[in-house]
Amino acid sequence: MRAKITYFTLAAVLIVYFVLVGTRGYMLIREGTLLTVTFGVAVLILPAIGLWFLWHTTQFARKANLLAAELEAEGGLPVDELVRTPGGRIDRDSADEVFARRRAETEDTPDDWRSWFRLAVAYHDARDTPRARKAMQHAIALRDGRAVRA
Incomplete structure (x- = not known):
């Protein structure tokens, strides 16, 4: 819940910032000179x-949360079986072991969004955020019926 509050607070701050920057861009365009119009358009692009x-x-976050809720209702969410250090960090060897099982599961059922979801969680636990995001995007695409078979 704390992550959601933080996300929405930061999103609201960003929107206020975008409005402020957008009004400055609009004011520059209203000046009407070549230089201010150019800068105004550039400022509006950001x-x-x-x-x-x-x-x-x-x-992306909304769709991933919907998949998590559906998987939880089915009883298929991955169980947290990771070994942690005394400081609470995930042990790398433990994450690699779980990742190997999740990858094998995904290779056995490549068209199942559930296995891709669990693989995304394993990537995240292994601190590989780019691959975690790609695996989750693939899970979402499979669930939505728009995934392209590789």
Whole structure:
């Protein structure tokens, strides 16, 4: 719950920032000179990119949470079986062992979004965020019926 509050607080701050930057860009464009119009358009591009990124990140998180809820209802969420250090960090060897099992499961059932979801969690536990995100995107695409078979 704390992560959601933090996410929505930061998203709200970003939106306020985008509005402030957007109004400055609009004011520059209203000046009407070649230089201010050019700068105004450039300033407006940044909030547009930021809003696009925020929208896609929010949709990704929403869809991943829906998959997690569906998997939890089925009783298929991965069990936390990782060994942790006294400080609470995940032991690397433990994460690698769980990852190997999740990868084998995914190779056995490559068209099952559930195995891809569990693989994404294993990637995340192994601190490989880019691959975790790609695996979760593939799980979402499989669940939505729009995945392309490799």
